[in-house]
Amino acid sequence: MSDAVLNSTVLNLNSNHFKGRMPQLSANVRELNITGNSFVGPISTFLCLKRNRMNKLIILDASFNLLSGELPDCWKDWQSLARLDLGSNSISGRIPYSMGSLVALQSLHLENNNISGDIPSSLQSCSQLELLDIVENHLQVTIPLWIGEMTSLMVLRLRSNGFHGHIPLQICQLSSLIVLDLANNSLSGTIPKCLNNLSALAKPDNGGSIHFGYLPYGYSMYVENLFLVPKRKQLEYFDNVKFVRLIDLSSNNLSESIPVEISVLFGLLFLNLFQNHLTGTIPEKIGSMKELESIDLSRNHLSRKIPPSMSNLTFFSQLDLLYNNLSGRIPSSTQLQSFDALSYTGNPQLCGDPLPKNCIVEEEPSNRTPTGRAEDHSEKYSFYIGLGVGFAVGFWAICRVLFFKRTWRHAYFRFLDGIKD
Structure with missing residues (x-):
């Protein structure tokens, strides 16, 4: 095949x-798609061959082959390229x-x-870049701060490398991002x-406003x-990738709390x-993130109750909260109770359907009952005290009158004698 000169558009x-x-x-030739074959040899032999450098190739897809060697340094001869796919080969070395x-x-x-190696800063010049996929390589550096300048980026995939350090705040400048x-x-x-500044994720979208993968060349069938791995299963997306809204930060060493600001990403479908x-x-x-189809928060150290608002999520197809420190009753909803108990495993203080552990019926709060009783006792004590004081005052008032009024005293004793007789 290497000796043939291909001539079709x-x-x-x-x-x-x-x-x-x-x-x-x-x-x-404007489009070359040789994916899924067994082409071998260094990619530089093809890219830097003098005859090939005269072309105006727009699309090159050589993925899923057996290509090897390092990425060459003759890209200045391929400035018409709009789509370049060299994925799933054995290419090594640095990105030139x-x-x-x-x-x-x-x-x-x-x-x-x-x-x-790293991601070269020269990629900032690729101002039209919508998709950058460097998954499963050996880049063991920090995520570059200049990534925030790539304002056309809609898909950024750096999964399964050795990136370390913090997630740069500059990522929040990627307002067109739909896959992180x-x-x-x-x-x-x-x-x-x-992350609430990722405006493409902040509103539900049916894909109509996203022109991902669009090339203004009428003849292209590419x-x-x-x-993507939206639910821990790798799935292949084609034209429907423009409908995906995904944030996957799983299997890292991230700490502290989940920012409340993430709740305004109303268009997000998958959160891992x-x-x-x-x-x-x-x-x-x-x-409030009512478009969510999948949430995976498992194997963290989250605590306290599952928010009651989760019962508003009606498009769930996957929920994983296992192995945290969550407690209390699982909120009642058609979706939350439809998941297997496995989704909640490892939270010993959780109770309620679908878990076998029933929630203990909560009694009237203890701080109310004693107060009520104290109020009842206080009223009784006041009554008896008032009754005693009244009796004493009345008794001594009568005795005083009898003591000082002789005529009343004689009349009183005659009255008593009469009763006795």
């Missing part, structure tokens, strides 16, 4: 059994600085390779409170694809904070 050779080196291209010369680039897939996947790294610190060191409570207004 659009070449779709995906999912075949082609082997050998990548082919040579004529200047007519010259990739910043791909000024028309809209999506960059480098996932599932052996790439190391930083899972399975070594990130520490807190979840940024400013459909952007993306592998599994296996961190989060403390405090579940945000009280989480029930």
Whole structure:
């Protein structure tokens, strides 16, 4: 295949059994899709070949092959590229600085390779970049602060690398972001409170206002694809990726509380904070995120009650709260009671359906009953004291009159004698 010179404008050779080196291209080729074959050899042989450098290629998808070697440094000859997918190969080395010369680039897939080093700051020049996917590589650095300058980014996936340090606040400047996947790294610190600035996640959207994967070239049949893990299962999305709204920060070392500001992300569908060191409570207004389909807060240190507002969530298909320190009664709702008890396992102080542990009927609060009794006793004591004082005063008043009034005293004794007779 490598000796052939491909000449068609659009070449779709995906999912075949082609082997050998990548082919040579004529200047007519605008789209080359060779995903799912067995092409081998270094990618530089294809990219830096003099004949190939004369082309005006817009889409190159060479994912799921056996390509190897390092990413070359001849990207200045490929400035017409808008879609570049080299995912799921055996490419190694660093991301070269010259990739910043791909000024028309809209999506960059480098996932599932052996790439190391860092993300070069030259990518800031790719001002039209909508998707950056570097999942499952060996980037063991901090997330660069300049990432906030990539204002066109809609998908940022840095999952399963070795990123460490804090999540930079600059990520909150990505107002177009609909997918933020930083899972399975070594990130520490807190979840940024400013995530409420991700305005594309702050309102429900049916995808009509999102033109993700759109290329203004009438002949292209290429459909952007993306592998996501919305419910701990990897799923492949194609044109429907524009409907996804996801934040996945799972399997890191994040600490402190879940910011209450996250509750204003009304368009969010999937929230995964599994296996961190989060403390405090579940945000009280989480029930206002009515589009949520999946919440995974398991294996943290969250405490106190499940917010009653969670009973307002009606689109749930997955809930994981297991292994926290939650307590009290599970709020009553059709959805919350529809999940298996496993969703609540590891919270010994939780009770109520669907758990086998029944909640003890709460008696009238102890601070009210004694007060009421004290008030009753006080009224009785006042009555008896008043009665005694009244009797004493009346008795001594009569005795005083009898003592000082002789005529009354004689009359009184005659009265007593009469009664006695």
